[in-house]
Amino acid sequence: MSKVYIALQDNDVSRYIVEAIEEDNPDVTVIHMPAMIRIENEGFLVVKRETVEEKLGREWDVQELHLNLITLGGNVDEEDDQLSLTWN
Amino acid sequence: MATKKLNLKDKYRLLTRDLDWEFSYQDRKEAFPYEEFEGIKITDWSKWEDPFRLTMDSYWKYQAEKEKKLYAILDAFSQNNGQTNISDPRYVNALKIFLTGVSPLEYQAYQGFAQTGREFGGIGARVACQMQSIDELRHVQTQIHAMSHYNKFFDGFQEFSHQHDRIWYLSVPKSFFNDARAAGPFEFMVAIGFSFEYVLTNLLFVPFMSGAAYNGDMATVTFGFSAQSDEARHMTLGLEVIKFLLEQHEDNVPIVQKWIDKWFWRGTRLLTIVAMMMDYMLPNKVMSWKEAWEVYFEEAGGALFKDLARYGIRMPKYAETIEKEKEHISHQAWWTFYTHGHATGFHTWVPSDEELDWLSEKYPDTFDKYYRPRWEMAKEMEAKGERFYTKALPQLCTVCQIPMLFTEMDDPTQTCYRSSDYEENKYHFCSDGCKDIFDDEPEKYVQSWLPVHQIFQGNCGGPDVEDILRDYYRINVGTDNMDMKGSPDELRWKEWKGTA
Ligand SMILES: [Fe+2]
Ligand SMILES: [Fe+2]
Numbered sequence: 001m002s003k004v005y006i007a008l009q010d011n012d013v014s015r016y017i018v019e020a021i022e023e024d025n026p027d028v029t030v031i032h033m034p035a036m037i038r039i040e041n042e043g044f045l046v047v048k049r050e051t052v053e054e055k056l057g058r059e060w061d062v063q064e065l066h067l068n069l070i071t072l073g074g075n076v077d078e079e080d081d082q083l084s085l086t087w088n
Numbered sequence: 089m090a091t092k093k094l095n096l097k098d099k100y101r102l103l104t105r106d107l108d109w110e111f112s113y114q115d116r117k118e119a120f121p122y123e124e125f126e127g128i129k130i131t132d133w134s135k136w137e138d139p140f141r142l143t144m145d146s147y148w149k150y151q152a153e154k155e156k157k158l159y160a161i162l163d164a165f166s167q168n169n170g171q172t173n174i175s176d177p178r179y180v181n182a183l184k185i186f187l188t189g190v191s192p193l194e195y196q197a198y199q200g201f202a203q204t205g206r207e208f209g210g211i212g213a214r215v216a217c218q219m220q221s222i223d224e225l226r227h228v229q230t231q232i233h234a235m236s237h238y239n240k241f242f243d244g245f246q247e248f249s250h251q252h253d254r255i256w257y258l259s260v261p262k263s264f265f266n267d268a269r270a271a272g273p274f275e276f277m278v279a280i281g282f283s284f285e286y287v288l289t290n291l292l293f294v295p296f297m298s299g300a301a302y303n304g305d306m307a308t309v310t311f312g313f314s315a316q317s318d319e320a321r322h323m324t325l326g327l328e329v330i331k332f333l334l335e336q337h338e339d340n341v342p343i344v345q346k347w348i349d350k351w352f353w354r355g356t357r358l359l360t361i362v363a364m365m366m367d368y369m370l371p372n373k374v375m376s377w378k379e380a381w382e383v384y385f386e387e388a389g390g391a392l393f394k395d396l397a398r399y400g401i402r403m404p405k406y407a408e409t410i411e412k413e414k415e416h417i418s419h420q421a422w423w424t425f426y427t428h429g430h431a432t433g434f435h436t437w438v439p440s441d442e443e444l445d446w447l448s449e450k451y452p453d454t455f456d457k458y459y460r461p462r463w464e465m466a467k468e469m470e471a472k473g474e475r476f477y478t479k480a481l482p483q484l485c486t487v488c489q490i491p492m493l494f495t496e497m498d499d500p501t502q503t504c505y506r507s508s509d510y511e512e513n514k515y516h517f518c519s520d521g522c523k524d525i526f527d528d529e530p531e532k533y534v535q536s537w538l539p540v541h542q543i544f545q546g547n548c549g550g551p552d553v554e555d556i557l558r559d560y561y562r563i564n565v566g567t568d569n570m571d572m573k574g575s576p577d578e579l580r581w582k583e584w585k586g587t588a
């Protein structure tokens with residue numbers, strides 16, 4: 001199985017998105033680099049709107065992710081409630 | 089009546105797919121004349137899937153927000169004299185390469201996606217290309233804007249656009265994009281959308297930008313990551329194009345494979361300069377070129393090609409050579425620029441002892457054996473007042489246009505050299521990869537505008553190198569070029585820091 005990954009700008013919103021990702025994908029590896037946070041997982045990773053909203057304490061549109069996104073690896077599927085990354 | 093919010097899929101369908109129309113009185117083939125000319129077979133455009141499902145209204149909303157954030161930071165950077173907080177003035181030379189070599193590619197990407205979008209018969213692909221085209225225009229604008237601040241305090245930024253079209257090493261990135269834009273729409277997408285965006289731009293915009301942050305350059309990391317936030321969408325478009333082509337018809341597979349082989353090779357050649365920027369031009373180190381290559385090319389690219397294997401796609405040709413090159417190319421490139429440092433629009437230098445030690449540690453199999461002795465020699469010569477500059481003009485590869493600086497990967501003391509004969513003339517290449525590309529389309533590459541050939545043909549002024557540098561390249565001779573030591577950039581820095 002290959003690793004999917006997502007990298008976010010290291011800022012105040014991303015901090016909560018990372019928390020949400022860690023909660024929904026317990027096996028992820030989080031790597032801190034200057035100004036960015038890289039999160040990897042074997043084969044699959046999901047960012048769930050509900051969890052991010054809970055962490056942020058406000059409404060959050062999945063497409064808001066684009067504001068903090070740096071890069072990603074994997075097949076993307078973006079829906080109303082989540083964004084997922086997969087490799088076959 | 090209460091308005092009901094559409095879900096993402098319905099909204100995407102209504103605001104994208106439903107904008108298309110049938111051709112009732114015009115011939116569809118005449119409206120999209122290039123769709124078949126490369127031999128690609130499309131049977132059903134409606135099978136196109138856009139995984140991001142971004143519609144134009146949301147696009148404007150989020151892009152506007154990105155711009156507001158970016159410009160707030162650029163303002164803060166200039167108001168607080170951010171240029172005085174960078175790690176070391178040598179770092180700024182990487183930005184000079186960026187502005188002269190990379191930003192004009194953003195402009196070419198803007199033009200290329202506008203044109204390619206026009207040529208696709210499918211509405212989903214057209215809209216995605218349109219958004220990418222606008223993104224790329226944003227990238228070039230924000231980069232020029234961010235670097236206009238450095239232009240006030242450092243030399244070598246002032247003629248970036250003029251120089252991009254002329255200077256010998258800048259013909260490398262320029263011709264790369266010209267090659268892609270002179271191809272058909274699907275080759276352009278495999279070249280730029282897939283090979284370049286999906287795998288290769290990550291190496292510039294992720295580890296290098298993180299390095300910019302680590303060197304105190306808030307302006308660059310901010311425009312870099314802001315551009316890169318669009319890149320996730322571009323990468324996904326590139327991957328979607330590949331999957332779409334491979335699913336549409338099995339006859340597309342060998343054509344796509346050939347393009348992948350060509351563009352991954354061209355892309356790795358182009359990235360040589362990024363390799364050098366990471367290993368030699370970032371005073372505070374984040375990771376070596378080799379480490380970055382392993383994460384973003386070998387690991388990420390490996391996962392990608394494993395995923396594509398189900399379509400019959402294999403790793404790009406010469407993957408084994410590419411794997412060996414990560415140990416060598418940054419050193420070979422910086423040595424070439426150092427020895428041609430009188431003919432560059434930026435400063436060069438011998439790495440400090442501390443930096444040499446870092447390189448030894450990061451490249452245990454190659455640096456001490458092949459490269460460190462050269463730098464020790466250059467250091468000794470410089471101490472004797474004999475800083476070395478070569479007198480010769482380099483021979484260039486007809487395809488990638490890089491000077492013949494690469495060695496055989498199994499014998500790093502032997503320059504790699506290949507050639508082909510075509511219609512009474514001999515053409516020279518840096519590698520088997522570049523020779524293959526020429527042999528496949530010689531009628532295209534015999535037209536290459538090779539800067540050194542142009543100089544010898546008298547098309548760049550002269551007669552002396554210095555005349556060409558000053559009048560044709562518009563390099564401020566004695567200010568923009570030569571060693572960092574003793575340069576006006578260095579002097580100004582010392583004055584700011586009170587160490588002059
Ligand atoms: Fe771009
Ligand atoms: Fe892009």
Ligand SMILES: [Zn+2]
Pocket residue numbers: 357485486487488489490517518519522
């Ligand atoms: Zn070449």
